[in-house]
């Protein structure tokens with residue numbers, strides 16, 4: 001008799017949703033990353049922290065497909081995507097948010113989610129609408145249902161019909177998460193989602209992301225300056241320092257690790273301290 005197993009995949013045996021192995025990136029003579037390994041299993045919440053200049057943004061760019069590593073591999077679900085573009089990775093189930101939300105100021109919250117849902121389900125139809133004058137067609141009942149469910153799961157109902165240009169930074173971050181979810185991702189990369197938020201907004205964001213992970217089964221990789229947020233949310237935390245992975249482990253181990261403390265003390269920012277996001281001096285960084 002055949003045994004049928006149900007339930008979520010066992011992360012110890014299933015291929016990781018996203019995995020970097022041996023990733024090295026050099027900028028001229030500067031080694032920004034050297035032999036970095038990081039794994040995001042199915043359904044997991046994984047954190048990536050490290051002092052300023054540790055290599056977090058560089059690794060984010062490698063994982064999202066904006067930067068080719070000099071050595072090493074990136075895999076999604078076991079498949080090599082090292083040479084795949086950001087768009088190709090998105091089609092395979094990778095979504096991301098931006099440190100400075102990248103939204104369309106004239107569209108409402110709901111319209112953002114509708115558009116993302118359409119891109120996922122009927123990509124070509126959107127182009128046809130544009131050339132035939134179809135414009136922003138009224139959502140179908142099925143679209144309405146899917147979009148309403150996502151808006152509800154992020155508790156954005158009250159803001160549903162507001163244009164995003166008038167929303168707070170915290171709300172815009174949630175709209176980005178909602179839009180990302182509408183594309184049906186396996187993995188969501190979050191680029192410093194708490195930067196610029198106050199304590200209350202950060203706590204709300206943490207609760208929302210935890211719920212999104214549980215309800216939608218999407219794996220999260222949180223790249224963040226706010227170490228306390230990451231230690232409070234993620235089951236596995238990776239600490240980068242000078243371009244290498246200093247430690248990978250559960251929050252309680254990371255919190256008490258002398259090497260991690262030393263790395264942060266060297267930067268005068270011990271773990272548990274919400275680090276100020278350094279001003280981004282290079283707006284082109286993401287487009288390298």
Ligand SMILES: Nc1ncnc2c1ncn2[C@@H]1O[C@H](COP(=O)(O)OP(=O)(O)OP(=O)(O)O)[C@@H](O)[C@H]1O
Pocket residue numbers: 027030031032050051052053054055056057058059278285288
């Ligand atoms: N385009 C670039 N050209 C040259 N060096 C770069 C470039 N981008 C990053 N670097 C260098 O690579 C190293 C890692 O930078 P990266 O921005 O990835 O670190 P980070 O951990 O994200 O830092 P922060 O927390 O300050 O944002 C740093 O020494 C940085 O100066």
